[in-house]
Amino acid sequence: GAVVSQHPSRVICKSGTSVKIECRSLDFQATTMFWYRQFPKKSLMLMATSNEGSKATYEQGVEKDKFLINHASLTLSTLTVTSAHPEDSSFYICSARDILLGNTEAFFGQGTRLTVV
Amino acid sequence: AQSVAQPEDQVNVAEGNPLTVKCTYSVSGNPYLFWYVQYPNRGLQFLLKYITGDNLVKGSYGFEAEFNKSQTSFHLKKPSALVSDSALYFCAVDAGNMLTFGGGTRLMVKP
Numbered sequence: 001g002a003v004v005s006q007h008p009s010r011v012i013c014k015s016g017t018s019v020k021i022e023c024r025s026l027d028f029q030a031t032t033m034f035w036y037r038q039f040p041k042k043s044l045m046l047m048a049t050s051n052e053g054s055k056a057t058y059e060q061g062v063e064k065d066k067f068l069i070n071h072a073s074l075t076l077s078t079l080t081v082t083s084a085h086p087e088d089s090s091f092y093i094c095s096a097r098d099i100l101l102g103n104t105e106a107f108f109g110q111g112t113r114l115t116v117v
Numbered sequence: 118a119q120s121v122a123q124p125e126d127q128v129n130v131a132e133g134n135p136l137t138v139k140c141t142y143s144v145s146g147n148p149y150l151f152w153y154v155q156y157p158n159r160g161l162q163f164l165l166k167y168i169t170g171d172n173l174v175k176g177s178y179g180f181e182a183e184f185n186k187s188q189t190s191f192h193l194k195k196p197s198a199l200v201s202d203s204a205l206y207f208c209a210v211d212a213g214n215m216l217t218f219g220g221g222t223r224l225m226v227k228p
Contacts, residue, residue: 004160006160009158034215034216042220042221043207043218043219043220043221044161044207044218046215046216049215091158093160093161095160095161095216105151105163105166106151106163106216107163108153108160108161108162108163109160110159110160111158111159111160113158
């Protein structure tokens with residue numbers, strides 16, 4: 001099946017610094033990528049929908065100035081957590097859909113464990 | 118608005134026994150339904166999907182799910198559980214190019 005690569009898989013950063021997470025579709029093109037946040041023992045919370053070449057659509061309650069999303073190409077979307085704080089520590093997961101397959105399964109990255117100290 | 122409910126936070130089953138992980142959904146129109154599995158500190162892996170056709174869908178690792186329109190359910194099943202099936206399982210519905218996930222069910226298979 002299609003592969004989505006997410007990098008890094010684990011990152012520790014100091015409070016106040018910024019962290020960038022990359023999400024790449026390796027063997028397909030994705031006009032839309034999704035960014036999720038997962039709290040311990042909780043389901044996935046959709047943060048934003050990333051559209052290639054346009055501004056991301058953020059879910060209610062998600063600060064767009066804090067979680068910067070860029071989708072510069074059909075195979076790459078990035079999430080930057082700006083001025084990170086300990087409460088931003090979480091597991092972040094991206095997913096992408098193959099535009100040629102249309103409305104079928106989404107493929108997920110392996111996730112990024114962010115720890116802010 | 119679409120929604121998905123997984124009524125059980127955890128399901129415990131002995132190895133070799135059949136397992137069922139429940140999922141019900143609410144969506145207008147025809148639903149696209151999915152099951153994903155998540156292992157610790159990993160992303161989600163696709164198991165199976167229902168788009169149209171046969172109500173019984175077979176997927177990866179011996180899992181299957183039955184779409185029941187009248188009960189708006191899409192329960193995940195496996196005839197004989199393995200210890201390696203222990204993981205977190207998510208049901209999801211798509212009715213507009215966006216997946217909505219259930220709360221997840223932790224499956225514990227004991228030897």
